Amino acid sequence: MVTNLPVRAKVKWAEVTAAKDPRDKIRLMREFLALCPRHKGTEKLIAYVKRRIAQLEEEIEYARRVKARSRHESLIIEKSGDVQVAIIGYTNSGRSSLLSALTNARPKISDRPFTTLKPIPGMLIYNDVRIQLIEVPPLTRGLSEGYVRGSNALSLMRAADCLIIMVDLSDDPVRDFMEITSELKESRILIEEPKGYVEIEKTDTGGIRIVGGRLLDSTVDDLRRLLVSYRIPSAIVKIHGEVTLDEVEDSLFGSYQYKPTIVIGSKIDLPNARENMERLKDSIGDRLPVIGVSCITGEGLEMVAPSILKAMRIIRVYTKKPGEPPSPKPVVLREGATIGDVASIIHTELRERFRYARVWSGLDRANVMKVGLNYKLRDGDIVEIHAG
Numbered sequence: 047m048v049t050n051l052p053v054r055a056k057v058k059w060a061e062v063t064a065a066k067d068p069r070d071k072i073r074l075m076r077e078f079l080a081l082c083p084r085h086k087g088t089e090k091l092i093a094y095v096k097r098r099i100a101q102l103e104e105e106i107e108y109a110r111r112v113k114a115r116s117r118h119e120s121l122i123i124e125k126s127g128d129v130q131v132a133i134i135g136y137t138n139s140g141r142s143s144l145l146s147a148l149t150n151a152r153p154k155i156s157d158r159p160f161t162t163l164k165p166i167p168g169m170l171i172y173n174d175v176r177i178q179l180i181e182v183p184p185l186t187r188g189l190s191e192g193y194v195r196g197s198n199a200l201s202l203m204r205a206a207d208c209l210i211i212m213v214d215l216s217d218d219p220v221r222d223f224m225e226i227t228s229e230l231k232e233s234r235i236l237i238e239e240p241k242g243y244v245e246i247e248k249t250d251t252g253g254i255r256i257v258g259g260r261l262l263d264s265t266v267d268d269l270r271r272l273l274v275s276y277r278i279p280s281a282i283v284k285i286h287g288e289v290t291l292d293e294v295e296d297s298l299f300g301s302y303q304y305k306p307t308i309v310i311g312s313k314i315d316l317p318n319a320r321e322n323m324e325r326l327k328d329s330i331g332d333r334l335p336v337i338g339v340s341c342i343t344g345e346g347l348e349m350v351a352p353s354i355l356k357a358m359r360i361i362r363v364y365t366k367k368p369g370e371p372p373s374p375k376p377v378v379l380r381e382g383a384t385i386g387d388v389a390s391i392i393h394t395e396l397r398e399r400f401r402y403a404r405v406w407s408g409l410d411r412a413n414v415m416k417v418g419l420n421y422k423l424r425d426g427d428i429v430e431i432h433a434g
């Protein structure tokens with residue numbers, strides 16, 4: 047995406063990232079744009095920086111409005127539960143109705159647009175897993191101009207572990223889905239697991255270190271030269287999967303995040319909704335799970351929690367002390383987690399003094415194994431850790 051920026055532009059971007067105050071950032075980004083050559087290779091970058099400016103302006107404006115309105119209205123939701131799921135969509139798509147149907151939260155439900163302007167949390171418990179659902183302020187249309195209403199919505203999405211994209215099946219769910227997903231992409235939120243992505247953490251000393259993954263098409267020296275040209279002499283570059291040097295450069299302008307995502311079509315009880323549901327499924331294919339629900343008849347609601355856990359690849363592990371029954375509350379982990387992960391969650395010391403663990407399989411309780419730190423756990427396993 048980024049090609050041949052002049053040195054002065056790169057240096058200017060270093061100033062942008064160093065700036066703390068959003069107003070300074072905006073000013074420096076404008077200066078950056080003035081230094082950016084206009085050609086095919088920089089089009090996307092320029093569009094992205096313009097969006098960032100618009101978002102920051104929104105953020106400042108939003109903070110001002112809210113401060114004026116009330117100091118008590120909370121805009122940031124404190125995380126609770128085992129996983130946090132942000133419900134996003136346009137106004138009237140049925141987000142409040144879903145939250146109300148699945149949790150004890152009682153948001154205002156109305157066909158008046160923009161009823162919910164601050165985030166509302168509710169708790170859904172399924173198979174011992176506590177899922178915090180958060181209704182995010184609605185997205186706005188006119189997305190090609192592109193902005194998410196209040197970057198508060200964006201920060202809520204970024205903070206969540208999982209997203210529910212809600213679309214109204216009685217309207218045009220395919221159009222809405224396309225608009226919302228393109229908006230997310232522009233905001234650097236990925237809803238499908240990418241082949242690779244990179245996170246860059248600047249450090250004060252230590253030079254450039256690469257952790258994990260693989261750098262395609264270039265050497266570590268190329269990477270060093272690239273970062274130095276952006277005035278980054280020292281950083282930890284975390285590569286997930288495989289990335290190209292271009293992708294590393296792109297990530298210097300804003301990092302990407304992957305969020306497991308499910309799509310919910312609402313109001314399946316209304317006329318034409320089933321046809322629209324088929325169209326929606328056809329356009330998404332097997333890229334994401336799609337569920338049709340009605341908050342009036344209750345259809346499909348039972349599929350929401352299991353789909354979230356499946357998309358997030360959640361597993362539950364029950365710990366026990368020798369001679370005692372297993373804890374009723376599971377440790378909630380992602381697929382691939384090991385005994386070592388469980389030990390460190392309970393206590394770092396437990397991991398250091400670890401000798402062995404006994405595991406009762408979640409699939410067959412009669413199957414008891416003696417295992418080490420690297421043993422990969424499965425959903426429903428019971429674990430008893432023995433330390434020295």
Ligand SMILES: Nc1nc2c(ncn2[C@@H]2O[C@H](COP(=O)(O)OP(=O)(O)O)[C@@H](O)[C@H]2O)c(=O)[nH]1
Pocket residue numbers: 135136137138139140141142143144154155156157160161162184312313314315316339340341342343
């Ligand atoms: N028929 C039908 N109407 C629904 C359903 N879910 C929501 N609605 C209606 O759609 C309108 C908007 O719902 P609301 O939950 O407030 O949407 P939000 O703006 O996304 O939070 C309200 O009039 C709801 O009664 C549903 O499953 N079936």
Ligand SMILES: [Mg+2]
Pocket residue numbers: 141142143153154155161162181
């Ligand atoms: Mg609402």
